[in-house]
Amino acid sequence: MNTNNQEQKSIKERVLEKIKSGEVKMRPKIYFVLKTILIIGGVFLILGFIIFLISFIHFHLRASGLWYLPAFGFRGFCAYLRLLPWFLIFLSLVLILILEILAKRFSFVWRRPMLYSLLIIIFVVLIGGFIIGKTTFHPRLFFQAREGKLPLMAPIYREFGMPRFKDVHRGVVEKLTENGFLLRKADNELLTIILSFNTQFPFGKEIKEGDSVVVMGKRDDSTILAIGVRKINDQFRIFERHLFPPPMRWNR
Amino acid sequence: MRENLSQQTDEEIASLVQSGKVEFFGILVGRFEEKIKRYARKFLADHEDINDALQEIFLKAYENIKSFDRKRKFSTWLYRIAHNELVNALKKKKRILSLLNLDIFLPISLHDRTLERNIDLKEMNQIIDKCLDKLTPKYQEPIILFYFENLSYQEIADILEIPISTVGIRIKRAKEKIRKICQKLGYEYK
Numbered sequence: 301m302n303t304n305n306q307e308q309k310s311i312k313e314r315v316l317e318k319i320k321s322g323e324v325k326m327r328p329k330i331y332f333v334l335k336t337i338l339i340i341g342g343v344f345l346i347l348g349f350i351i352f353l354i355s356f357i358h359f360h361l362r363a364s365g366l367w368y369l370p371a372f373g374f375r376g377f378c379a380y381l382r383l384l385p386w387f388l389i390f391l392s393l394v395l396i397l398i399l400e401i402l403a404k405r406f407s408f409v410w411r412r413p414m415l416y417s418l419l420i421i422i423f424v425v426l427i428g429g430f431i432i433g434k435t436t437f438h439p440r441l442f443f444q445a446r447e448g449k450l451p452l453m454a455p456i457y458r459e460f461g462m463p464r465f466k467d468v469h470r471g472v473v474e475k476l477t478e479n480g481f482l483l484r485k486a487d488n489e490l491l492t493i494i495l496s497f498n499t500q501f502p503f504g505k506e507i508k509e510g511d512s513v514v515v516m517g518k519r520d521d522s523t524i525l526a527i528g529v530r531k532i533n534d535q536f537r538i539f540e541r542h543l544f545p546p547p548m549r550w551n552r
Numbered sequence: 553m554r555e556n557l558s559q560q561t562d563e564e565i566a567s568l569v570q571s572g573k574v575e576f577f578g579i580l581v582g583r584f585e586e587k588i589k590r591y592a593r594k595f596l597a598d599h600e601d602i603n604d605a606l607q608e609i610f611l612k613a614y615e616n617i618k619s620f621d622r623k624r625k626f627s628t629w630l631y632r633i634a635h636n637e638l639v640n641a642l643k644k645k646k647r648i649l650s651l652l653n654l655d656i657f658l659p660i661s662l663h664d665r666t667l668e669r670n671i672d673l674k675e676m677n678q679i680i681d682k683c684l685d686k687l688t689p690k691y692q693e694p695i696i697l698f699y700f701e702n703l704s705y706q707e708i709a710d711i712l713e714i715p716i717s718t719v720g721i722r723i724k725r726a727k728e729k730i731r732k733i734c735q736k737l738g739y740e741y742k
Binding site: 327332411 | 569574575577578581582585603606607610611614615616617618619709710713714715716717718
């Protein structure tokens with residue numbers, strides 16, 4: 301008992317000694333206020349970045365034509381899975397986990413099962429990402445980056461914005477030919493599309509000059525034997541048409 | 553003044569320390585030293601390790617005392633610091649990987665536990681101590697806080713920063729595990 305008291309005293313004394321000698325100092329209130337502000341700022345920054353990433357993935361899928369591939373059946377769906385931007389998807393998932401860990405510092409988050417907070421985060425970033433993806437935000441940035449106005453963003457849009465796939469091609473119909481049409485891509489490349497009886501048209505055969513289309517088919521130099529052609533109607537189309545106005549049939 | 557202080561709550565004394573009366577921190581150390589030591593003993597075996605952890609816990613508490621919200625219970629706040637320190641001390645000793653815990657991931661319904669404590673307390677106190685070492689810290693901690701420190705589910709949830717329903721499920725599972733361990737070790741536990 302005596303030894304115990306001695307021991308108690310010594311721990312108390314050791315603690316008070318360190319405090320009195322100034323070895324350990326009380327952190328000011330502002331330290332904790334700033335820490336909380338930093339965490340809240342970090343949460344919003346990461347949340348904003350994930351929304352940007354999701355909307356960018358959405359833009360990438362539409363601009364590259366991947367978004368429309370499942371309409372071409374099983375082959376289209378397999379190509380869609382193969383060509384998805386898995387790195388960006390993985391990065392988004394990692395950031396969602398980091399966001400969850402940061403949010404767990406707040407009692408209103410950890411008091412509830414993790415499933416709820418994760419579902420809320422996923423719901424918010426998906427909705428936010430798809431809303432931004434529906435606007436002209438990314439197409440504008442893409443074309444500005446292409447014109448050299450956004451040097452910082454240019455590599456990202458060059459890498460992911462308009463990738464060169466072997467069997468998926470998106471662009472504007474520049475001219476109709478006897479057995480197909482000429483396709484102008486956003487990087488200004490001109491491709492010759494050849495249609496056959498086997499070519500699928502999931503959303504109608506009527507293709508006109510000035511239409512934005514996605515073509516699926518193996519590339520041989522600058523010629524593509526089309527497996528499928530799909531007319532598309534999204535925000536990116538406005539910019540494509542603006543860049544490559546067809547000589548005729550523009551006023552419709 | 554000293555007599556008055558002995559009647560003051562922990563929160564009131566913490567508030568005095570916050571306002572710059574540093575010398576009163578010793579009263580808080582005195583009040584909680586034994587409790588925290590008892591708590592630390594369940595995790596650390598070595599006498600020196602326990603004393604080092606204890607000192608570190610009180611120094612951390614002093615350092616961060618301005619983050620203590622006077623509307624909350626001081627003991628819960630201090631146990632939270634102790635929990636973090638002891639987990640860190642354990643991590644240094646063993647390599648504990650705490651990956652995703654399904655019991656904090658999924659919603660779980662909570663059952664009445666007041667009755668459960670009254671029935672079990674005496675019996676559990678004697679037996680758990682003998683089999684506790686064999687449990688993983690995840691199950692060890694809620695059991696210690698509930699049966700040895702007599703804290704409520706809400707307080708345990710605040711200390712461990714997990715949903716209150718998870719506290720219930722961990723205690724239930726821990727008891728099942730203890731039952732098995734005790735049977736293996738030859739103790740009788742119904």
